[in-house]
Amino acid sequence: MHNLLDGLNPRQHAAVTLPHTSALILAGAGCGKTRVLTARIAWLLKNGKASSSQIFAVTFTNKAAKEMLTRLSALLPGMPHAIWVGTFHGLANRLLRSHHQEAGLPRLFQILDSADQLSAIKRLLKSLNADTDRFDAKKVQLFINQQKEQGLRAHHMAADDPWTRKMAEFYAAYDAQCARENVVDFAELLLRSHELLQHHPALREHYQQRFRHILIDEFQDTNRLQYRWLKQFAGSDTALMAVGDDDQSIYAFRGAHSGNMHEFQRDYAGDNLIRLEQNYRSQGNILDAANALISQNSGRMGKNLWTDAGAGEPLYLYAADNDQDEARFIADKAAHLQQQGHLFGEMAILYRSNAQSRILEHTLFSAGIPYRVYGGLRFFDRQEIRHAMAYLRLLVNPDDDNAFLRVVNFPTRGIGARTLELIDAEAQANGSSLWQVARRAAGKPGKGMAGFVQLIEQLQTETELMSLPDTIAHILNASGLAAHYQQEKEGQDRLDNLQELINAASVFLQDNAESAVAPASGSVSESASGSASGSALADFLAHAALEAGHQNEQTNDAVQLMTVHAAKGLEFRTVFLSGLEEGLFPNEQALSGSKGIEEERRLMYVAITRAREHLFLSYAHTRLLHGQTRYGIPSRFLSEIPASLMQSEKTKNNIYQSTKNEFSPKISTSGGSLSGTSRPDTGAFNTASANWRSGMNVRHPKFGLGVIMQLEGRGDDARAQVNFGAVHGVKWLALAYARLEPV
């Protein structure tokens, strides 16, 4: 118990040992948030303030849930029992499995991930003969999910305008389709479990009395439904602890409502607000930069990070001539640092959008620097895995039309579009699933379908008594999947992945058997864990849907490439933050709306605070974007960082010297000033009058300095697109009238 509190600073200590009240913990980046959260739980348990069954701890990602469990098991000798720790979706799933009847769900409902949901919607729109030009499936998906995240059902939609009416119609039809197919999407997990408690007071009270402590991580990322969902577990004697950082709210674009923090204060915490501001990660200059930047945002809850560590190195700004030059700079610097004893694995290259990774990868590859790109295809998203999973799903629930369609003719068995159309038409007419029609009609249309029906039914009986891994192995063989990939030229990887799926199933079984505290996604009944349902397969399917699976965590010593979003929660000794240009970061599409820029700034804040020792910032005057040369000017964020914290360097026209003297600052531009003097000769568009060229620096009497990005037309019609930077933005000007001067 001593070591539990050892090394906590006073604020952390206060948070961990808080009496039985609700509180909001405002936890800055790198201030020991997760540590406090887990220490709090351990402290409650060790001091008999609560039993493990009275704890309800919610995170966003499986990774965070796992980490919390791992840390808890380190702090507590025997792993606690019956504790509810998991993701929102995992816990919602657990609840719905326990009370599926009250929730109006079949015992073995399946979970649709986003891709499944999208194909379900496409199917739906087709069957409704919807005008897919006006009602594109992605839009419908977005609409439905947004409504669900607001807690709204189709019948709640205001039917004012025809568009909403139509959408509401789709929404209702979609829900009906899901019900028919026994499937539940992600948003539905939350909404359905929310309604479950809403409509069943006895159940609600049961949980409200049971959970004396509710703890929520990354609270700034919750959406409105999630907050309402949480509130239902809180009884009059429940203490809630919400941990979050409004400055790190970077998911508003997908519904996160950081205003929940204010509401939480009003609803529960009141004056119990603890700020964790001592940072254990970054050195002084880096923190100062972050603080200065984020202070530009309005409506913050307020926080100022500080550190015991010294100022450390200054930030380093590199103004590259073009994106290649920028990449080369980063590669050289990375190699240089490695020679100085840094590990490649301690370095990260961050960018705003994935498209930027290409050149970086290319350059690193050429330089022979090992790297790893995050955010690729995830395990359970792979085609071969999806196919295998579809067979598994059909065993549990043959009415799953998505799964049916995926593998009915894969590997090909002579079931063409014609047959499927017939089946589909009949299913529509009867309101039954494709499987049911197929089975009844198995004798009629062609022998293909009969074969498929027989295959599935045979598999069902054959695997009844098999273990999960054996079941999968058997299915791979019997369905012809394995043979199919064996024939394929480049099928070896896929076969390996399928083998990996079998292994994953074994691991899943082990995890579920040996501990009562597997992440909540794994367990079906409330009290007992493991496979109380008698279906390890169903549990495994839920697990697969809820946890897309991290890519194989290779611990190679490799530079890490990822978007700033993906870097949240991580830290690196050295961070290269690239592409700091107006339009890219801040991203021009994100700038619409007044709050857009603030979220971009928070994103920048997150990026800066990833760095422990070294932070390299860079931008390029010229960048190849969508196959066209774009001319950019430094991001406004650079001008929001005090110049005194930065060293800068510029190349002169495309000549980058990768020699030793690169650390010495040459030109001292505090970022953001439009003093770029380089005029790249590349990519000039020779459309307009000869006097003007893309990439030229110009001055406008009203808008000030800018860079010509594009030219169009000729003679009197000639127009130029000029980027005037942060204040005036990008404008089209008629060259005949605008009083533009070359600079």
Add this chain to the structure above:
DNA sequence: CATGTCTCCATTTTT
């Protein structure tokens, strides 16, 4: 039914 060609379109993303 597999494979090639064309057109369109380009943040960020977890569950």
Add this chain to the structure above:
DNA sequence: TGGAGACATG
């Protein structure tokens, strides 16, 4: 530029 999806062809 390059990837995904829609269409057409062998």
